Amino acid sequence: MPADPTALDLARLQFAFTISFHFILPAFSIGLASYLAVLEGLWLVTRRAVYLAIFDYWLRIFALVFAMGVVSGIVMSYQFGTNWAVFSDKTGAVVGPLMAYEVMTAFFLEAGFLGVMLFGRTRVGPRLHFAATLAVALGTFVSAFWILSANSWMQTPAGYGVNEAGQFVPLDWRAIVFNASFPYRLVHTVLAAYLTTALAVGATAAWHLRRAARDPAARVMFAMALAMVAVTAPLQILAGDLHGLNTLVHQPAKVMAMEGHFQSHPDGAPLYLFGWPDEAAQRVRWPLAIPNASSLILKHDAYAPLAGLDTIPREEWPNVPLVFWSFRVMVGLGTLMLALGATALVQALRKRLFVSRALQRFAIGMGPAGFVAVIAGWVTTEAGRQPYTVYGLLRTADSASPIDAATVTGSVVAFAIVYLVVFTAGLGYALKLMARPVNPRGATWPIPGPIRSAGITPASGVGHAPAPGEAR
Amino acid sequence: MSALPYVWAGVLVFAVYAYVVMDGFDLGIGILFPRYAPGPSRDLAMNAIAPVWDGNETWLVLGGGGLMAAFPLAYAIILPAVYAPVVAMLLALTCRGVAFEFRWRNPRHRRYWDLAFFAGSTLAAFAQGAVLGAILQGIAVEGRHYAGGTWDWLSPFSALCGASLVAGYAWLGACWLVMKTEGALQAQARRQALALGAATLVCILAVSLATPFLGQRYYARWFAWPNVVFAAQVPLLLVIASALFFFLLRRGHERAPFLIALGVFALCFTGLGISVYPDLVPGAISIEAAAAPPASQGFVLAGAAVLIPIILGYTGWAYWIFRGKVGREGYH
Numbered sequence: 001m002p003a004d005p006t007a008l009d010l011a012r013l014q015f016a017f018t019i020s021f022h023f024i025l026p027a028f029s030i031g032l033a034s035y036l037a038v039l040e041g042l043w044l045v046t047r048r049a050v051y052l053a054i055f056d057y058w059l060r061i062f063a064l065v066f067a068m069g070v071v072s073g074i075v076m077s078y079q080f081g082t083n084w085a086v087f088s089d090k091t092g093a094v095v096g097p098l099m100a101y102e103v104m105t106a107f108f109l110e111a112g113f114l115g116v117m118l119f120g121r122t123r124v125g126p127r128l129h130f131a132a133t134l135a136v137a138l139g140t141f142v143s144a145f146w147i148l149s150a151n152s153w154m155q156t157p158a159g160y161g162v163n164e165a166g167q168f169v170p171l172d173w174r175a176i177v178f179n180a181s182f183p184y185r186l187v188h189t190v191l192a193a194y195l196t197t198a199l200a201v202g203a204t205a206a207w208h209l210r211r212a213a214r215d216p217a218a219r220v221m222f223a224m225a226l227a228m229v230a231v232t233a234p235l236q237i238l239a240g241d242l243h244g245l246n247t248l249v250h251q252p253a254k255v256m257a258m259e260g261h262f263q264s265h266p267d268g269a270p271l272y273l274f275g276w277p278d279e280a281a282q283r284v285r286w287p288l289a290i291p292n293a294s295s296l297i298l299k300h301d302a303y304a305p306l307a308g309l310d311t312i313p314r315e316e317w318p319n320v321p322l323v324f325w326s327f328r329v330m331v332g333l334g335t336l337m338l339a340l341g342a343t344a345l346v347q348a349l350r351k352r353l354f355v356s357r358a359l360q361r362f363a364i365g366m367g368p369a370g371f372v373a374v375i376a377g378w379v380t381t382e383a384g385r386q387p388y389t390v391y392g393l394l395r396t397a398d399s400a401s402p403i404d405a406a407t408v409t410g411s412v413v414a415f416a417i418v419y420l421v422v423f424t425a426g427l428g429y430a431l432k433l434m435a436r437p438v439n440p441r442g443a444t445w446p447i448p449g450p451i452r453s454a455g456i457t458p459a460s461g462v463g464h465a466p467a468p469g470e471a472r
Numbered sequence: 473m474s475a476l477p478y479v480w481a482g483v484l485v486f487a488v489y490a491y492v493v494m495d496g497f498d499l500g501i502g503i504l505f506p507r508y509a510p511g512p513s514r515d516l517a518m519n520a521i522a523p524v525w526d527g528n529e530t531w532l533v534l535g536g537g538g539l540m541a542a543f544p545l546a547y548a549i550i551l552p553a554v555y556a557p558v559v560a561m562l563l564a565l566t567c568r569g570v571a572f573e574f575r576w577r578n579p580r581h582r583r584y585w586d587l588a589f590f591a592g593s594t595l596a597a598f599a600q601g602a603v604l605g606a607i608l609q610g611i612a613v614e615g616r617h618y619a620g621g622t623w624d625w626l627s628p629f630s631a632l633c634g635a636s637l638v639a640g641y642a643w644l645g646a647c648w649l650v651m652k653t654e655g656a657l658q659a660q661a662r663r664q665a666l667a668l669g670a671a672t673l674v675c676i677l678a679v680s681l682a683t684p685f686l687g688q689r690y691y692a693r694w695f696a697w698p699n700v701v702f703a704a705q706v707p708l709l710l711v712i713a714s715a716l717f718f719f720l721l722r723r724g725h726e727r728a729p730f731l732i733a734l735g736v737f738a739l740c741f742t743g744l745g746i747s748v749y750p751d752l753v754p755g756a757i758s759i760e761a762a763a764a765p766p767a768s769q770g771f772v773l774a775g776a777a778v779l780i781p782i783i784l785g786y787t788g789w790a791y792w793i794f795r796g797k798v799g800r801e802g803y804h
Contacts, residue, residue, distance in 0.1 A: 063573055064573045064574075064577075066526075067526070067569055067570055067572060067573045068570055070526055070529065070569060071565055071566040071569035071570060072566065073533070074529065074532065074533055074536075074562060074565055074566075075562045075566070077533050077536045077537055077540075078536050078551065078558055078562055079562075080540065080547075081536070081539075081540065081547045081548060081550070081551030081552070081558075082551045082552060082555050082558050082559065085547075085548040085549070085551060085552045085617070085618065086548065086617075088540055088544055088547050088548040088551075089544050089545055089547075089548035089616055090544075091544075092540045092541065092543075092544020092545075092547060092548070092764060093541075093544055093764040093765055093767075093768040094768070095540075096537065096540035096541030096542070096544055096547075096764065096768065096772075097541045097768050097771050097772045099537045099540065099541065100534070100537045100538050100540075100541040100542075100772045100775075100776075101772065101775055102537070103530065103533050103534045103537045103538075104534070104775060104776060104779040104780065104783065105775075105779060107530045107533055107534075108527065108530050108534075108779075108783040108786075108787070109786075110526075111526040111527035111529075111530045112527050112783065112786045112787050112789075112790050113786070113790070114526055114527075115522070115523030115524055115526070115527065115790050115793075115794065116523070116790055116793055118522075118523070119522065119523045119794070120523070120793050120794070123793050123794070124793060163765070165616070167544070169764075169765045169767065169768070170765070170767045170768055170771065171767070173767075173771055401548075401551075401552040401555075401618070402552060402617050402618060402619075403552055403555055403622070404622065406622070407555060407556070407622045410556075411555070411556075411559045414559060414560075414563055415559075415563065418563045418566060418567065419566075422566060422567065422570055425570075425574060425581070426570060426574065429573075429574060429577040429578065432577065432578075433577075
């Protein structure tokens, strides 16, 4: 029962909208949870107060980001059923177990230990508290593992059969979980989360260094963040390249769209740096191209032939301009991240890491770059999978619920209003927290608030850890 | 016939029960929130659930994910049928979930997030009840699809179920505060627990009386011989539990009322089970018809058998860490 086209487009719009908002948050919380674990570990080993102060500073931001990630994540786990019922019926036996494992191995772990991490420092010893932090960090990673496995299976399905009801059924779980694109997507996405976090932390530190160049906590944050960028950015470009080569093997149409290759190139394909892909004319208008460079990158041979979209039926194409441009946004930002890391390295060697104003401006400008790149990369891979939900097997048009357009319009509008209010407020509060300098005494400084007057209030964990119940 | 689908139905009933009683009391505190004075009372009420609400809500994700994994057909039919209340619930949970963090961020915005916490908690509870009511009254199915309209779920019965769950969650929330607070706030919570206990029992009675007349096979399940002998135990136990609740609450017990309330919810679940079993979508899709292949159910069950006890272990530990009264010094 194909849904009507308007309802289908609206359901796609709603999915794109809700997952884009959601995806930003785990991208930050995966990186932030690991960063917090490193900070608390450093504090346990060195007992330098500055690490604990930075830990407390980011813990509050983490709590905010995590709460937004949880609530927007619950939406995802029900939206498959409300809007993509046919997809759920057909793939539930394969994709559902992966998501069930995500809940059981990751969500409970994060949620169970988050309370102790946020409010429990006066109630458990420092080692047990560190264990809670590690559990939360591990949970964020395990969550990425399962959900990216499920997503990768939709990109490169394997290990399945089809039963008489038309449902995908599992034949080989190892092949399903570790499908062909999964290892590449996992590495690329987790590195992206680390980079995103490092850029956000680096920008925050740079902001404070501009006001107080000797702020020791800002210096520690800045050095840690830019070292992370310097190491991770080149690794990420390498991982992205390998992911692209993997995609060329399994989803060639996606790479053709990324490259803007409408025509086949038997003697080596050009690399379009910029241009406007015109689907109707089947060519890239106003191209700025490097001859043969695409073959060199994708085949490691400048004269290797590369097939184009002319070898693919028109109804099998993804949205070429969208994939082409989202890919360029991601790669462009990745190149800038590499440049930031390299600049920081040079300034560190010149012993000007903390005083270079240009570097601080660069780092501040790059603060949101990770989030933008993550969304752009996600659009590239998801839009590039179209017109399928399960690549080559189940079309998006055949995946939707039998819900009429008016109903989906209602939910799209409701999601848009609530998300814009909630996430705008959340962004504002997060920025406000980041605009405050790190308090060198951590959260033990007196905080005015109604509960504070009661002294140590156990459930709120006042004392050392930030309580939920305080004006911070 | 394989036992797997029935084991899975049991796992899901457990997950949903765990969700209802755990998120029930923290949603309930949201429902009661405007009744508490701004300032220390509200802050204490919030702090009584802040460390645990997130874990509580995870059971809802397990319910959804588990249903998709183990019974994809039921998931694919039920969710489009209850599209509006599910979307309302998701948005309500979003608003009330972020309020936990947001209300502390800017004192000038606090009353708006307190309002979001109240309205979100109430709407989420109502929507969950309405979903239950919609499933009980029956869903139009054609082949493997939901075949009804957008507003089929809405009926006096589903609205009654929604209102009942609001009352029931508020009752759990009041009982939780009786256990976790002291002084004036506890006295207020105790008065609320009395009133809401009575309200919840009236609601249970109303839903129970309406259910057998919904046109499904419920009447026979409850009143045909010999079912009636077993089924009658449920209302009997309910009467005993209610009497015990009011007696112990008036005697000043702090923990027992909450535990009895959990028991009342368990009895309601048993009653639902008697009505619905062995269907997942009453009158349309049975547990076996909706079941994913054994390779899927077995794969997840193997993990669940190990992981759910571990989850219960560390969840219990986290509750233990935050045991005792909120806001009392040196009790540990």
